[in-house]
Amino acid sequence: MFLLTLRVADFIMAIVMGISKIGILTGGGDCAGLNSAIKWVVKTALDERLERERGVKYEVLGIREGWRGLLDIDLVSGSDARCCVEPLHQEMVRTWDRYGGTFLGTSRTNPYNPKNDQSKMVRDNIDRLGLDVVIAIGGEDTLGVAYKMFRDGTNVIGIPKTIDKDLSETDCTLGFETALNVITEEVDRLRTTAGSHRQIFVVETMGRYAGWLALEGGEASGAYIILIPECDFSIERVDELLLEGRREGSRYDIILVAEGAKPTGGVEFVRKDGIDSFGHKALGGIGDYLAKEIADKTRLNLRSVTLSYLQRGGAPCAYDRRMGRYFGIAAVDLVTRRDFGKMVCYKNGLISAVPLEKVIGRPSLVDIETEYDVERYNGRRTILVSEEKAKESAW
Ligand code: F6P
Numbered sequence: 001m002f003l004l005t006l007r008v009a010d011f012i013m014a015i016v017m018g019i020s021k022i023g024i025l026t027g028g029g030d031c032a033g034l035n036s037a038i039k040w041v042v043k044t045a046l047d048e049r050l051e052r053e054r055g056v057k058y059e060v061l062g063i064r065e066g067w068r069g070l071l072d073i074d075l076v077s078g079s080d081a082r083c084c085v086e087p088l089h090q091e092m093v094r095t096w097d098r099y100g101g102t103f104l105g106t107s108r109t110n111p112y113n114p115k116n117d118q119s120k121m122v123r124d125n126i127d128r129l130g131l132d133v134v135i136a137i138g139g140e141d142t143l144g145v146a147y148k149m150f151r152d153g154t155n156v157i158g159i160p161k162t163i164d165k166d167l168s169e170t171d172c173t174l175g176f177e178t179a180l181n182v183i184t185e186e187v188d189r190l191r192t193t194a195g196s197h198r199q200i201f202v203v204e205t206m207g208r209y210a211g212w213l214a215l216e217g218g219e220a221s222g223a224y225i226i227l228i229p230e231c232d233f234s235i236e237r238v239d240e241l242l243l244e245g246r247r248e249g250s251r252y253d254i255i256l257v258a259e260g261a262k263p264t265g266g267v268e269f270v271r272k273d274g275i276d277s278f279g280h281k282a283l284g285g286i287g288d289y290l291a292k293e294i295a296d297k298t299r300l301n302l303r304s305v306t307l308s309y310l311q312r313g314g315a316p317c318a319y320d321r322r323m324g325r326y327f328g329i330a331a332v333d334l335v336t337r338r339d340f341g342k343m344v345c346y347k348n349g350l351i352s353a354v355p356l357e358k359v360i361g362r363p364s365l366v367d368i369e370t371e372y373d374v375e376r377y378n379g380r381r382t383i384l385v386s387e388e389k390a391k392e393s394a395w
Contacts, residue, residue, distance in 0.1 A: 021059045022335060023131040024088070026102040027066030027109070027142030031163045031175025032316035036097035036324025037137050037331075038062070038104060042088045044332040054336050060088045061129065066138070067145055068109035071118055075128040085129065097321050100178070100314045108141065110277040112148050119145075123154055133340060135331050137161050139173070140363065141278045143343060147356035150341040157334050158343035158356055159327045163311055166210035168364040169354040170345035174327065176212070177319040179311040183217030186307055187254055194252035194303075200242060200294070202255045202304040204287030206311050208280070211366040213311070214258035219379040224253040226378050227290075229260035229268070230366045233377060235290070239298050241376065246300070257290060259283040284308075326351050348393060 024041055026034045044050065045058040063069040064084050073084035096103060111119040126134060126149075133155040136146040139162030146156040160167045161174035183205060190201045203223075207213040211228025218226035225241055227233050238255070245253055260283050262268045269285035276282075284306065291304035316324065323346060330344040330351050342353040366372055373380055 019057045019059060020132040020335075021061060021130050022332075023061045023063050023070075023085070023126065023129065023134040024104070025063035025066050025069060025134065025136055025142075026104050026106045026161075027136060027138040027145070028106060028162065029108075029139070029312055030101045030106050031161055031312045032100045032178035032314060033174030033320030033324040034102040034104075034106075034137055034161060035093075035099050036316060036321045037159050037161070037174060037328040038088070038102070039093040039096040040325045040328025041135055041331055042093045042328075043090055044329045045335070046090050056336065058332075058335070061131065062086045062088045062104045063134070065105040065107040066109050066142060067111050067122060068107040069105075070122045070125045071109065071111060073125055073129075075125055081129075097324060098315060100312075100316060102137075108276055108278065110141065111145060113277040115277075119148065119152065123149065123152060126154055133157060133335050135159060135335070137174070139164065139167060140360065141280075143167070143356060144278075144360045147341070147360045150356060155338075155340040156356075157331050157340060158359075159331055160343055160345060160359075163213060164207045164210050165212040166208060166363045166365065167343075167359055168362045169343070169359050170347060172319075172323050172346040174320055174324055175312065175316075177323075178314065178317045179206075179213060180217050180220055181317050182311050182314065183213065183256070183307060184221045186305075186310065187217075187221035187223065187256070190254065190305065191252070194254065198251050198301060200253045200255065200291075200300055200302045202257060202287045202291040202294075202302060204257050204259055204284070204304065204306040204308075206308070207258045207260060208283060209260045209365070210363060211258045211261070211372075212364075214256045214261070215366055215372065215379060218254075218256035221254065221256070223256040223378070224250070225255040225376075226372075227255065227257040227261040227286075228366055228368075228372065229258050229262070231368045231372060231374055231377075232262055232264040232266075235263050235293055235297070238290075238377065239294060242294065242300060243298060255290070257286050259286060261286055 069084040111122045137159040143158040163175045163179040165176040205213045271282040271284035287304040291302040295302040
């Protein structure tokens with residue numbers, strides 16, 4: 001009886017307050033921290049206390065496989081929509097933050113593909129589903145689509161994720177810290193083999209055209225040489241550094257190289273020809289090339305390891321779980337304020353939001369003047385900023 005009264009009260013509240021439907025999707029390469037963000041969007045949106053305070057009742061619809069879910073769904077013929085969308089509830093997402101990947105699935109679908117623009121179909125489906133807003137969790141590509149959708153009249157909010165950390169206006173992109181932990185653990189593992197065999201390991205990381213993964217992964221794991229896309233390198237200089245290390249008594253070395261790095265005068269290495277619907281090449285192969293080139297010249301004993309998708313996998317580290325939580329909550333705060341077209345972000349220790357317009361097409365890259373040692377191909381050895389500068393950038 002009590003339950004029934006509650007349900008009736010809920011129903012009346014829904015009528016009085018009105019229901020707003022939030023769609024949520026994850027797009028692009030998977031990574032750790034996505035499920036945490038989804039969980040906290042759902043929990044914050046459906047929280048009953050917050051619901052009363054906000055005076056709005058939300059429903060959350062999970063969209064499967066990124067923007068593809070809104071393309072594959074056939075709402076005109078009235079067919080079953082469950083392949084593409086699914087209502088999310090608090091109980092369902094209770095444990096999601098502990099798991100890597102994305103329970104909603106993901107894809108690299110570009111509705112604005114210049115060869116076949118299907119963006120209108122996506123917008124029509126958003127309307128047919130009655131979605132008031134779409135929260136897109138993604139990197140440059142997925143958020144780029146979100147930005148165009150917003151420009152074309154759809155309410156959107158972005159949550160930043162990418163192991164590449166190449167989105168500007170935020171110090172955190174979900175997945176990056178977990179990937180750094182993977183790199184550090186794997187390099188630790190390689191050290192024992194390298195030391196036992198007096199080997200040099202060339203370890204290739206992901207990151208596209210941004211060197212953050214290699215640089216910060218190399219700093220965390222204590223790599224001897226770190227090669228990043230922002231600074232073309234000389235193979236002769238790499239040989240020199242390695243031979244110098246040997247003369248100083250090192251038994252083994254670790255070289256971390258970003259997939260987008262290239263030798264001076266060369267071009268980036270690709271795993272396969274062609275480009276995807278966002279215009280990206282499939283980068284990869286520099287590690288193998290480098291190991292062979294250096295071995296040929298120096299006669300040192302080299303091996304190469306490509307960390308590849310291991311960097312995207314596994315359970316999220318504490319930081320990505322926590323940031324997923326904060327980003328999820330902040331995204332619902334934006335929905336409540338009806339402040340659309342923005343990406344939630346973490347900057348100088350604060351969670352806030354920036355217009356997507358300020359993020360898209362302006363990748364965040366390593367500043368080799370201040371963040372890289374171009375002589376020793378490694379992290380900087382002087383790091384302290386002046387008190388004035390610290391004050392300037394504080395909020
Ligand atoms: O953007 C994330 C990323 O993991 C890049 O570091 C890498 O170049 C790319 O995705 C790999 O893409 P795919 O999943 O299409 O192989």
